[in-house]
Amino acid sequence: MAYLITKENIKNLLTDLIKLKAVFAPKKDAEDTVLFGKLSSSSEWHGDALLTHTTAKDKVYLQSETFFKIKRNKSGVTIEDGPEPEETVIFGCRPCDARGFDIIGKLFNWSNFVDEYYTKRIAKTTIICISCEKPESTCFCTSFTKGSPVNETGSDVLLTNIKDGKYLAESITDKGRKLIGDNSKYFTEASKADEEAKVTFKAEAEKKIAKKLDLAEVKRKLEPAFESVYWDTVHLPCVKCGACTFVCPTCYCFDITEKAFDNINSVRVRSWDTCMNELFTRMAGGVNPRTDTKKRFRQRFMHKFNYHVDNFKEELCTGCGRCIKACPVSIDIRKVIEEIR
Amino acid sequence: MDKELQEIIKKLLAEKKVDWAIGYEKAYDELSTRPAFVQDANDTARLIFNKYCINNLGLYLTKFKKNKLAVVCKGCDIATVFELIKEKQFSRENVVVIGVACEGVLDKKTGKQLEKCENCRVKQPKGADFTVGTGKDSAAPKNFLDVVEFEKKSSKEKAEFWNRQFEKCIRCYACRNVCPVCYCPDCFANRTMPEYLNKNVDAEENKLFHMIRMQHVFGRCTDCKACDTACPVNIPLTLLTKKLAKDAKELFNYESGADMDVLPPLSTYNEADSESDIL
Amino acid sequence: MESKVKEINIVGFLCNWCSYAGADMTGLGRNIYPSNIKVIRIPCTGRMDPMMIIEAFHNGADGVLVSGCHPGDCHYTEGNFYWRRRYPHLKSLLEHFGVDRRRFHASWVSASEGKKFAEVVKKVYAEVKDWKDNG
Numbered sequence: 001m002a003y004l005i006t007k008e009n010i011k012n013l014l015t016d017l018i019k020l021k022a023v024f025a026p027k028k029d030a031e032d033t034v035l036f037g038k039l040s041s042s043s044e045w046h047g048d049a050l051l052t053h054t055t056a057k058d059k060v061y062l063q064s065e066t067f068f069k070i071k072r073n074k075s076g077v078t079i080e081d082g083p084e085p086e087e088t089v090i091f092g093c094r095p096c097d098a099r100g101f102d103i104i105g106k107l108f109n110w111s112n113f114v115d116e117y118y119t120k121r122i123a124k125t126t127i128i129c130i131s132c133e134k135p136e137s138t139c140f141c142t143s144f145t146k147g148s149p150v151n152e153t154g155s156d157v158l159l160t161n162i163k164d165g166k167y168l169a170e171s172i173t174d175k176g177r178k179l180i181g182d183n184s185k186y187f188t189e190a191s192k193a194d195e196e197a198k199v200t201f202k203a204e205a206e207k208k209i210a211k212k213l214d215l216a217e218v219k220r221k222l223e224p225a226f227e228s229v230y231w232d233t234v235h236l237p238c239v240k241c242g243a244c245t246f247v248c249p250t251c252y253c254f255d256i257t258e259k260a261f262d263n264i265n266s267v268r269v270r271s272w273d274t275c276m277n278e279l280f281t282r283m284a285g286g287v288n289p290r291t292d293t294k295k296r297f298r299q300r301f302m303h304k305f306n307y308h309v310d311n312f313k314e315e316l317c318t319g320c321g322r323c324i325k326a327c328p329v330s331i332d333i334r335k336v337i338e339e340i341r
Numbered sequence: 342m343d344k345e346l347q348e349i350i351k352k353l354l355a356e357k358k359v360d361w362a363i364g365y366e367k368a369y370d371e372l373s374t375r376p377a378f379v380q381d382a383n384d385t386a387r388l389i390f391n392k393y394c395i396n397n398l399g400l401y402l403t404k405f406k407k408n409k410l411a412v413v414c415k416g417c418d419i420a421t422v423f424e425l426i427k428e429k430q431f432s433r434e435n436v437v438v439i440g441v442a443c444e445g446v447l448d449k450k451t452g453k454q455l456e457k458c459e460n461c462r463v464k465q466p467k468g469a470d471f472t473v474g475t476g477k478d479s480a481a482p483k484n485f486l487d488v489v490e491f492e493k494k495s496s497k498e499k500a501e502f503w504n505r506q507f508e509k510c511i512r513c514y515a516c517r518n519v520c521p522v523c524y525c526p527d528c529f530a531n532r533t534m535p536e537y538l539n540k541n542v543d544a545e546e547n548k549l550f551h552m553i554r555m556q557h558v559f560g561r562c563t564d565c566k567a568c569d570t571a572c573p574v575n576i577p578l579t580l581l582t583k584k585l586a587k588d589a590k591e592l593f594n595y596e597s598g599a600d601m602d603v604l605p606p607l608s609t610y611n612e613a614d615s616e617s618d619i620l
Numbered sequence: 621m622e623s624k625v626k627e628i629n630i631v632g633f634l635c636n637w638c639s640y641a642g643a644d645m646t647g648l649g650r651n652i653y654p655s656n657i658k659v660i661r662i663p664c665t666g667r668m669d670p671m672m673i674i675e676a677f678h679n680g681a682d683g684v685l686v687s688g689c690h691p692g693d694c695h696y697t698e699g700n701f702y703w704r705r706r707y708p709h710l711k712s713l714l715e716h717f718g719v720d721r722r723r724f725h726a727s728w729v730s731a732s733e734g735k736k737f738a739e740v741v742k743k744v745y746a747e748v749k750d751w752k753d754n755g
Binding site: 029031032033035053054058063064137138233236237239240241242243245246247255257259267269271272273274277278279324325326328329330331332334335 | 368369370373374375376377378380396400401449450451505506509511512513514515516517518519531533539540541542543567570571573574575576577
């Protein structure tokens with residue numbers, strides 16, 4: 001079911017939501033960094049930027065998630081659960097971010113393995129996504145089967161700016177329908193013409209995405225390329241920081257550690273980790289199967305476009321292009337996988 | 342200019358004077374360049390130099406210790422190379438420095454010229470083996486106005502400012518990994534026994550990382566801004582590196598990479614050093 | 621002592637050869653000084669890793685005092701000369717990060733200067749207390 005909502009009413013809707021829930025939306029700070037931050041008023045929403053510098057992933061899959069607190073007392077230890085997630089709205093993320101939740105959601109619910117921390121949080125999160133009007137040179141979402149500037153996978157409500165200040169609102173899931181139902185005073189019903197306007201919008205936006213990769217071909221080339229000499233030289237500029245993986249909407253690797261505050265209090269924490277980090281694969285005793293920087297670099301691409309496809313029939317990438325922008329040495333993921341031999 | 346640069350590198354590679362040449366090539370769009378590694382003399386056509394060549398290629402010298410290298414350096418990057426030679430990370434004979442005259446570089450994220458380029462006195466590179474192009478140095482010396490301004494704040498305001506910054510930090514270690522003088526094979530941040538830095542990411546822990554890193558590069562940091570431009574969330578690390586440069590200058594009259602005969606300030610001492618602050 | 625006074629935590633890194641012996645001498649001479657200082661013995665101020673000072677502040681120390689031999693008296697000849705260079709830079713950097721300059725001090729205390737050690741600790745304590753009370 002599609003509705004219409006004006007920009008004014010979006011702000012009113014935000015104001016209402018802020019009162020009830022934790023609303024995260026793109027916010028700009030003094031250094032021009034646009035990040036998902038908790039809104040205290042609707043005017044803080046910065047909707048002009050195409051992409052935030054980091055993804056909305058860290059609002060559901062926290063960078064550091066406290067599993068439980070450990071407290072020592074005279075009789076032994078007490079274990080206390082981490083903080084309960086609150087009702088959250090992620091507002092103004094892009095289709096590529098939203099699709100990231102879909103991809104890692106499958107991973108965290110892989111057959112019998114259910115990650116309760118992620119599942120609990122995503123169940124309490126409503127994702128309101130805004131279609132991309134002006135994709136940038138780093139965007140390549142159309143290369144993916146489900147990817148497009150107006151793609152709805154992963155989002156609960158999708159907003160598309162069909163004409164100046166008028167947004168087409170589509171409820172995708174029950175959560176989305178509930179959100180629109182609860183705030184129905186801000187929405188009006190959309191006509192057939194409005195829904196058709198979205199088709200034009202899609203065509204216009206897709207035209208701006210110049211790069212389209214043949215991912216089936218990439219997969220075919222990657223499979224036998226593990227020992228390829230290609231990796232010997234292509235990794236050379238890479239400095240092995242984790243910028244690409246930490247800004248990625250789909251990278252999910254983590255490490256579990258304990259942090260002790262003093263002799264009495266400590267916590268067990270899950271923090272993001274990255275395949276680019278040497279420590280990531282170092283085992284107790286010091287053995288490290290991926291010592292070489294080349295091996296770590298290769299792992300990132302192999303995982304995203306080969307191993308993950310084997311397991312989930314989709315790539316571990318949404319084509320948002322953040323890694324390309326965040327990379328200090330401008331390594332282009334598209335170029336790396338395209339030129340594989 | 343690109344032609345001249347390519348010819349020099351072509352000759353060096355063809356004559357087997359170097360194993361690898363490190364320069365710049367075009368990356369994904371007009372505003373971005375990336376480091377290019379050239380091994381084959383016929384492959385030099387992709388090398389370029391323009392105002393978007395922001396990376397400090399001195400970074401790769403410590404990673405290729407066994408090879409003979411030719412490195413394309415802006416005037417400011419040469420300071421890094423000399424600083425690393427001074428620290429005996431590799432020998433002068435193993436590196437051919439190709440200086441390129443530079444009119445200032447632009448940040449790919451903001452499209453603005455870097456602040457360090459305004460008062461740059463090494464637009465015409467000094468001390469290189471080959472020099473391409475000519476540049477005009479600025480008349481005014483480097484100033485520390487923004488640091489002085491920041492120092493006026495109270496310690497509470499400073500702590501609040503940095504807390505806000507380090508809340509953004511995602512600890513991707515881009516700043517550390519692009520830093521040419523951060524070459525420790527075993528960084529304190531990766532050490533687990535004892536553990537200096539917990540993996541838990543919060544403002545306090547992030548601040549600890551940055552404090553220790555800054556203290557580690559004092560007197561060695563050439564204020565090249567590689568960390569500042571690499572930060573994916575725009576933390577103004579320049580405020581810190583500039584502070585280091587200012588302290589080195591004011592406390593020990595030292596400028597990193599400037600004079601090959603002067604030892605870094607913390608690896609030497611003078612019996613007449615001031616001790617006004619010591620109880 | 622009032623409870624508020626107890627709350628102040630000062631970490632003292634004392635060099636084995638002079639200041640640590642000096643602190644012993646303070647006790648022997650029955651000099652009174654604030655008990656807020658927790659002493660850690662280090663081989664020499666030249667061995668004083670700045671990282672440990674930063675860690676001390678990170679882990680909640682209100683103040684840090686590093687004390688060693690007088691210049692020229694170092695057991696290892698020149699250790700304290702290196703420390704004398706490290707100290708002003710570290711203090712300046714910590715201040716830049718928002719660690720107040722009243723919280724970090726260095727001193728020279730020889731093995732015989734028991735009285736001076738008590739004076740130094742009193743002074744450091746007063747400064748840290750001033751910071752804690754007045755911000």
